[in-house]
Amino acid sequence: xxxxxxxxxxxxxxxxxxxxxxxxxxxxxxxxxxxxxxxxxxxxxxxxxxxxxxxxxxxxxxxxxxxxxxxxxxxxxxxxxxxxxxxxxxxxxxxxxxxxxxxxxxxxxxxxxxxxxxxxxxxxxxxxxxxxxxxxxxxxxxxxxxxxxxxxxxxxxxxxxxxx
Amino acid sequence: xxxxxxxxxxxxxxxxxxxxxxxxxxxxxxxxxxxxxxxxxxxxxxxxxxxxxxxxxxxxxxxxxxxxxxxxxxxxxxxxxxxxxxxxxxxxxxxxxxxxxxxxxxxxxxxxxxxxxxxxxxxxxxxxxxxxxxxxxxxxxxxxxxxxxxxxxxxxxxxxxxxxxxxxxxxxxxxxxxxxxxxxxxxxxxxxxxxxxxxxxxxxxxxxxxxxxxxxxxxxxxxxxxxxxxxxxxxxxxxxxxxxxxxxxxxxxxxxxxxxxxxxxxxxxxxxxxxxxxxxxxxxxxxxxxxxxxxxxxxxxxxxxxxxxxxxxxxxxxxxxxxxxxxxxxxxxxxxxxxxxxxxxxxxxxxxxxxxxxxxxxxxxxxxxxxxxxxxxxxxxxxxxxxxxxxxxxxxxxxxxxxxxxxxxxxxxxxxxxxxxxxxxxxxxxxxxxxxxxxxxxxxxxxxxxxxxxxxxxxxxxxxxxxxxxxxxxxxxxxxxxxxxxxxxxxxxxx
Numbered sequence: 001x002x003x004x005x006x007x008x009x010x011x012x013x014x015x016x017x018x019x020x021x022x023x024x025x026x027x028x029x030x031x032x033x034x035x036x037x038x039x040x041x042x043x044x045x046x047x048x049x050x051x052x053x054x055x056x057x058x059x060x061x062x063x064x065x066x067x068x069x070x071x072x073x074x075x076x077x078x079x080x081x082x083x084x085x086x087x088x089x090x091x092x093x094x095x096x097x098x099x100x101x102x103x104x105x106x107x108x109x110x111x112x113x114x115x116x117x118x119x120x121x122x123x124x125x126x127x128x129x130x131x132x133x134x135x136x137x138x139x140x141x142x143x144x145x146x147x148x149x150x151x152x153x154x155x156x157x158x159x160x161x162x163x164x
Numbered sequence: 165x166x167x168x169x170x171x172x173x174x175x176x177x178x179x180x181x182x183x184x185x186x187x188x189x190x191x192x193x194x195x196x197x198x199x200x201x202x203x204x205x206x207x208x209x210x211x212x213x214x215x216x217x218x219x220x221x222x223x224x225x226x227x228x229x230x231x232x233x234x235x236x237x238x239x240x241x242x243x244x245x246x247x248x249x250x251x252x253x254x255x256x257x258x259x260x261x262x263x264x265x266x267x268x269x270x271x272x273x274x275x276x277x278x279x280x281x282x283x284x285x286x287x288x289x290x291x292x293x294x295x296x297x298x299x300x301x302x303x304x305x306x307x308x309x310x311x312x313x314x315x316x317x318x319x320x321x322x323x324x325x326x327x328x329x330x331x332x333x334x335x336x337x338x339x340x341x342x343x344x345x346x347x348x349x350x351x352x353x354x355x356x357x358x359x360x361x362x363x364x365x366x367x368x369x370x371x372x373x374x375x376x377x378x379x380x381x382x383x384x385x386x387x388x389x390x391x392x393x394x395x396x397x398x399x400x401x402x403x404x405x406x407x408x409x410x411x412x413x414x415x416x417x418x419x420x421x422x423x424x425x426x427x428x429x430x431x432x433x434x435x436x437x438x439x440x441x442x443x444x445x446x447x448x449x450x451x452x453x454x455x456x457x458x459x460x461x462x463x464x465x466x467x468x469x470x471x472x473x474x475x476x477x478x479x480x481x482x483x484x485x486x487x488x489x490x491x492x493x494x495x496x497x498x499x500x501x502x503x504x505x506x507x508x509x510x511x512x513x514x515x516x517x518x519x520x521x522x523x524x525x526x527x528x529x530x531x532x533x534x535x536x537x538x539x540x541x542x543x544x545x546x547x548x549x550x551x552x553x554x555x556x557x558x559x560x561x562x563x564x565x566x567x568x569x570x571x572x573x574x575x576x577x578x579x580x581x582x583x584x585x586x587x588x589x590x591x592x593x594x595x596x597x598x599x600x601x602x603x604x605x606x607x608x609x610x611x612x613x614x615x616x617x618x619x620x621x622x623x624x625x626x627x628x629x630x631x632x633x634x635x636x637x638x639x640x641x642x643x644x645x646x647x648x649x650x651x652x653x654x655x656x657x658x659x
């Protein structure tokens with residue numbers, strides 16, 4: 001199954017960059033998997049939908065701020081849950097669910113399975129390359145979680161003699 | 165005084181709000197809008213090597229990294245005292261036109277179009293890109309996505325990477341255009357011209373062909389007689405990429421023309437106690453508050469103001485549209501040039517004329533044999549220590565100003581981003597919307613929300629040019645407060 005992993009966020013806006021940092025780590029960890037592509041994106045909306053084209057599965061990693069949320073909390077969401085995400089919308093075109101609907105309407109080849117890993121951010125208003133402590137601590141959790149998800153769906157190794 | 169608050173929040177809590185102060189009779193006394201401040205960009209940059217800036221500044225906005233990349237590279241040309249080669253200038257501009265095409269086309273179909281194609285009074289949930297595609301047809305939707313894809317491809321080919329270009333360097337460009345790439349870009353540019361013409365035709369049929377919409381454009385909703393800013397070449401033709409900055413007065417007379425490097429001599433920034441936003445104004449006129457007219461230093465930098473500031477456009481098809489625009493809008497001629505149009509809803513039309521210009525200019529540049537020249541860079545020989553770079557970003561004039569020490573380590577960074585130029589005008593448009601729908605404490609909620617959204621859509625503000633998603637899909641929260649700040653009523657609409 002062709003999988004795309006996308007980290008979204010602003011790479012120089014503190015915790016907003018967490019998705020990009022996680023995607024970067026995953027890209028390294030999964031470098032031997034030809035069926036997995038990793039990418040980073042700075043804008044949601046149409047751009048995000050367009051990036052998914054041609055893949056069967058998508059894993060999106062993003063910072064999130066929810067009312068009363070604890071920084072560092074990790075959520076797994078579906079596109080329809082995206083009302084609270086900062087990045088999957090673009091103020092300049094469309095929200096992700098709307099962009100997905102457009103893609104479907106236009107007959108684009110989009111993943112059937114889309115998972116969003118969202119990490120509750122502490123600071124998304126200060127320029128800086130570092131994550132806050134709580135968010136930094138969540139990074140391995142998300143990396144491991146996504147790896148497990150990918151491993152579960154790993155195609156079984158094939159060898160000539162085992163064909164049935 | 166009583167106060168109404170509108171919060172155009174993001175998907176997050178509490179980002180940005182519009183406050184409408186009422187007088188004792190319950191009519192609008194004043195309106196303000198506020199957005200959160202993103203902290204520390206200058207500190208983030210100071211102490212870094214200047215040459216890192218084209219890659220750092222293009223990260224502050226996921227929507228227009230190309231504009232920041234270009235303004236930054238131009239600032240570095242000056243900071244290192246190096247003139248790019250002619251081929252490098254052409255490649256930069258070609259790259260920039262591909263970006264303009266994709267940005268303007270997306271704006272029309274996703275943001276500007278819905279208000280007209282579906283109508284300003286259509287249900288808010290239908291006034292989006294999906295609604296537009298349902299109305300104009302799947303085929304047009306496919307063309308929008310195709311247009312974006314082919315121009316993203318050009319940006320990637322020329323800029324080195326897809327989402328954040330890296331090819332610009334002081335003195336030129338780091339990637340040669342091959343003959344095959346040139347030919348491919350030329351074909352893409354022709355497709356862009358066709359699609360721009362097609363889009364103008366849609367605008368013609370739907371807006372100009374509908375007296376009710378035309379009346380709306382020509383009405384006094386968002387009519388402000390301000391100064392207009394735009395970059396022009398030596399013949400006073402619009403240029404997105406280089407030239408001098410020209411400001412014309414509300415009657416259309418040239419008021420200022422200056423090199424970007426002199427911006428601080430002509431533009432000052434007003435600070436108000438109630439917001440982090442700064443309000444740039446013309447120094448020579450001075451700040452007179454949120455008012456229009458020749459005595460007020462308020463100006464705008466938008467697609468509409470750029471057409472107003474130019475005498476004409478440099479490409480033939482766009483020039484035809486330019487003439488038609490001013491004739492249709494009933495602009496008179498003064499001193500050999502058209503008078504400015506001040507109806508802000510006409511910005512949507514102006515944006516499409518700019519789209520056609522960008523597509524035609526892309527075609528010209530792609531057809532220029534020099535574009536494949538290997539002479540793409542002059543190597544800097546010294547450090548001047550200061551540089552100002554400016555381009556027309558889709559949302560207004562963008563200026564980067566850097567100062568460095570003698571090792572080219574940055575000591576000062578100042579950016580004036582496109583939207584900032586328009587903060588005062590946006591406030592004034594919100595006020596017009598409020599005045600229409602708030603009388604004697606009576607607030608017409610739907611009408612007010614619709615008109616505020618329309619104002620935002622026409623300026624397409626990129627608040628603080630930093631959070632790519634701010635302000636999300638524009639959910640609005642309105643609170644009506646009395647003069648002591650107590651909330652009288654509250655209502656909202658999710659985007």
